[in-house]
Each structure stands twice: as structure tokens, then as C-alpha cells.
Amino acid sequence: MDRDAILLTPGPLTTTLRTKLAMLRDWGSWDADFNAMTAELRAQLLAIVHGEEMHVVVPLQGSGTFSVEAAVATVVPRDGHVLVLDNGAYCKRLGKLATLMGRRTTIHQRAEDEAVSADELEGLLRADSSITHVGFIHCETGTGVLNPLQAVSDVCARHGKGLIVDAMSSFAALEIDARKLQFDALIAASGKCLEGVPGMGFVFVRKSVLARCEGNSHSLAMDLFDQHAYMEKTGQWRFTPPTHVVAALAEAVRQFNEEGGQPARLARYTDNCGTLVRGMADLGFEPFLKPALQAPIIVTFHAPSHPAYQFKAFYEAAKARGFLLYPGKLTQVETFRVGCIGAIGRNEMQQAVNAIGDVLSDMGIRH
């Protein structure tokens, strides 16, 4: 039957029909009605992190990576020095884009099955006073590991270093309270835990920091200082906004608030993750991470060691049953990933586990 598959991925995710239906309208990007929608969306986003007092939020066209690059380009001065705490693929991407744009960048690597360490950061900052900014991934989607945001923020605050947080896959699911944290920029996107459709990111920037960021960016499109100044002045996006994506996100945020905001979303995803991990354990699957490090966002599983296993065939068989899994992103061990996020609940997770069980039987790998 022609029925949408359930997306068990790190995004794009399964969204509600209500969110998608919000796209059945064309908006004039210069018009007051659209400006009001943008303003309301920005206010709602800011409220999620309690950032009203100290921060602004700057939306940006493109995927989440565009917003990460824009955040680095805007808040790190050209003579700045970024230390990236690296325990996975998205950390490496942050390091790469900072290097490419010409910012001095130091990558500090940890094993992919460990969280980054605030203690190590303490030592690194002591050892090299030229470091001006720390780049940090809240939930490293490459593995699903949860990194210690509060502890890293505390160290940065104590040393007077700017903190840039990629909260792409954690925002709206895990607690992020701008009143307790100190960050220069925190980045997320429409198509993740807010359960909108992909096509825009947004960056929370500390007001006192943004005020000093004019002229930092070598990119016109990615200059968040400019984007913010223009939006404050006119109410409009500087360049053509993805109007339908914005409308879908506004509708998704309404449903997020109706559900009970971040605590409710975390509770649902935690339940999704528990259902998945317990069910997969019964099928003999072992998570790559220790439970204490596992964020309830995306779970990396070791691939079955059975000779009949092949990811491609496994993926296709699960897809034929209505579920899209995700490949692993590790080079050393063979893994695959299953997302716990999107407009899905316990039913969908249990159905997915059951389908994976059926797939194993069919492939002759019940292990």
C-alpha cells in the first residue's frame, strides 16, 4: 500500500499531518502576516530556552549545518581560536568548517564511545590561553552520545571563553536553560525534535556578544549579525525565507506547547528509547554506548555478527515493512542507528521492533 514509512532517523523525521497541512498556503515574504508569523515563532523559540532576557534568536535559511557555520562565522572574530571537543562525526564537521573559513582551530579528540570531558577542557584551557571559543556538540548524532553541557558551560564561564553549542538533535527534547548556562551561540534546526520539516536553522546568540559581531563574517548569506539587524529593523528575513517551512515550524511549535513543551517531549522520547532498547535487547541487539551516555534521541546498535547480515538487505527488509532505519557512522565497528524522535510514540517503536524481529527471522539471523 502507498503509505508513508515511519522515519527512524536523526531527521528529517516523521511529522504530524497537521504540521504538513500548514504548508498548503502561499505567503508573501514581505507581507505583515508573514512577518507576524516569524516574530511569533522567534518568541516561542526563545521561550523554550528561557532566553528572553539575555539572548536573541536568529533564524537562517538552509540546513542545520548552514546555521552552525553561520554561528562560527559570526561570533568568532577572524583572529579567534576555536577549540573543538571532538567525540564524533558532527564535532569533526564543526572543526572542518571553522578551519575552512580561516579561523584557527584545535581539535581535541576523545573516543567515540565516551562523552567529552569538562575536566579535560579545564586542562586544555589552562594549557593554551590563546583559545577564545569552545565548539561543543550537545548530542553527538554520529553515535547518540550525550555530552555534558552544563559542566562544559561552567568551565567556559569560569575561564571567560565563548561557548558555541551545536544542539541540533537535542534542542526541544533535552533541557536547555539559558538562565543556567552561559553560551555565545546555540544552534538547532526545524526538522529535528521540534518535529517541523527541514529547511531552516536558528541560532540563539547572547545579546552582548552579538553586539560585537559586526563584520566578523566573510559570508554575506551567513552573517547572523546582518540577518538579525535587518529582521529587527524590518520584521522581514534578509533574503527569501522558506515560507512553507516557516509555517510548518510555527504549527509544529504550537503542537509542541500543547503536548507540554520540553519535559513532555523528553518523556515521550525517553519512552520511545526505552521501548526500542528493551525490545532490541530481546532480539539480541546490543547498544554501542553505555546506558549512562545514551541520549534518548538516536541509538547506535552493533550489527549482528552473523554471516548472513548485510546492512543494505536488512535496511530494505525493514523498509518493506514500513520502517526506515539509518546507517551507522563509525569506521571501526559495524553498526546501524535507530532514531527515537519525531511524531511517533510507543506504538510505532514497538511495531518497529516487531518488524526488525521479523526481518531477522526472514534473513535467518535470529541471534
Add this chain to the structure above:
Amino acid sequence: MDRDAILLTPGPLTTTLRTKLAMLRDWGSWDADFNAMTAELRAQLLAIVHGEEMHVVVPLQGSGTFSVEAAVATVVPRDGHVLVLDNGAYCKRLGKLATLMGRRTTIHQRAEDEAVSADELEGLLRADSSITHVGFIHCETGTGVLNPLQAVSDVCARHGKGLIVDAMSSFAALEIDARKLQFDALIAASGKCLEGVPGMGFVFVRKSVLARCEGNSHSLAMDLFDQHAYMEKTGQWRFTPPTHVVAALAEAVRQFNEEGGQPARLARYTDNCGTLVRGMADLGFEPFLKPALQAPIIVTFHAPSHPAYQFKAFYEAAKARGFLLYPGKLTQVETFRVGCIGAIGRNEMQQAVNAIGDVLSDMGIRH
């Protein structure tokens, strides 16, 4: 009544319901079905400019300006020198982004009510042999003026200079034949004359040029060499694609082909433009441009010189009647703009003219 207004703007545009309905599905961005949609879309886009032999097309997340910046960053080497033929706001934007990213940039200014001149270009290239690339806007949306693409391409080809064409508001409406032209890069976007929704751009790049572009870009997200290489290797977008925007564009291109492709679209827009200009003339409105320079995309009109005229009130009154107009972008004379593009035809244009007539009467400015 709660009915969508008709967008008489340079984009986002009024799209068909069929195009919007294509967004009621969630796609896995890693999945073969989505990859097939991307591949088919790219093939269709390439066919529109007959670029199959000499060019590739690289889609990019974000607004059209992101794709313009990416094109310059990718095809102009870091020690290149860009000459921008400037007769309007979008030319200036191209010059600004090239300057910001550190490329040597020379702006050659013309009056906004004139087309750029291939003869002048000839002289400029003779006078300064350090120029490596020419930046050119096909239809300058600031005024609606049509610039001479073929003649400029011929001059660039004769001098062995790279040509970068911003065809944002002309692509799919005006003839662009890659077999007759010589360009390094030609840029357009989803939410313009293809009548998709906004959220992505795409750049046609000459294969032999792209092959030499590795490492030119200082931006990770905007590196079209990388984006292309990854897409060729995996079938996937390098970073999260705006899946719903892609699906809408694929559906919009199907309707474009069903309508009869570029000649049919040009015929409809030409008819729209004629209906508009004749109707507005009857109301006493004078176009800013001479008829020979007017592209059938967007028309700039002189504002009424009547003391009761105010753009804001005029705009609101037209909006109340169901039509969204567009402000002027000229500093010297007071103007407003009316778009002729999008999923609209003679009926909508005549209704718009009638509504504007009613607005003038109500405002007491029947001039």
C-alpha cells in the same frame, strides 16, 4: 473570507495546489526513493537549459542568494577578479558577497533604467586584463530590466573570461540554451518561475570548470564542488536536504513540462505582463522602464504623483481585495512593483488591475 491572496511579487509566488500537496509526505533523506527524486529533478533541470553535455546542476539548500554566493565561492579562485555589471540591487548584492568573501571585485555601474552593455564590457575587459570572471544578472529584479545574456556571453567567450549568471528570476521563463551560451555558472531557485516553493537554489556549472574548483570555497556549506562530488558518489545531498521543498519542486517541474516547458511559460507570463501593463496604462500608471527593456517578469511602475498616495495604504487596500503587490527598490524615484509570474494567468492579472482601479477610486487618486 479566509482565501489565499494572489502574490504579485518576485517570489515566493502563488503555486498550484498540486505543488503544495506534494509536501504532504515525509521523506527519508538517506533513502533510495528520495535519492531517485533528486536525480530525476536534476535531470529535468538540466534538460531545461539543454545542458546535458557540457554542464552539471548542483542543488543547494537555502535561498537563491545562498546559491549565488556558493557559485562565486566555488568557481572564482581565491586570486580571481570579478567584474560585476551593475544596473540594480541584485547586481550590487552579487558585488557585495564577492567582496566580503575576499575576491577582488570591480563594480561597473550603469543607470538602473538601462540594460548593461556588451560593448562596454568589451572595453572593460580590454582595459583590465586581470579580470577573470564577469558577474551578470539576467533579469534585474530591482527594476525588472532584461539584460543581454547572449551578447555578454559572446564577449566573455571571446576574451576567455568566466561568466557567472544570476538567472534567478528569468530561469524557466526566458530562453536559456547552454549550447548557445558559454557560462561557468548559472544560478536559479525553486520559488521563482518554476513555481515551486522557496527553500533551495541550484547552480548549473560547466563540467570542465567544476573539475578545477576543488578547494576554492572558504565555506563548507557553500562548496558546490564538494556538494556535487558527494551527490555523484552517494546520490544523497551532503547535508540535510529540504525534503518537502524538493518534492514540491519535482511536482512543479512536472507541471512545467505538461504546460509546454519554457516557451509556454514565457507565453503565459508575456500575456500576464501585457494584460497588466495595458490595464495599468488605462488607470494612468506609467512603467519605469522603456518597453524594449522590460522583461515579462516584474514591472516597476511610477507611483501616482497625487498627494493622497502612500504606498502603505495602497498596498493594504490592494491586499484587502486579495492581491499582494511589492514595494519599489529604487532610491531616486517613488515606484512600486507588480510581478507577472507564478501560477496565475490573464484572469488574475485582470482582476488585479480592476482591484487597483477600485483602490485608486477609494483613495481619491483616480489619476
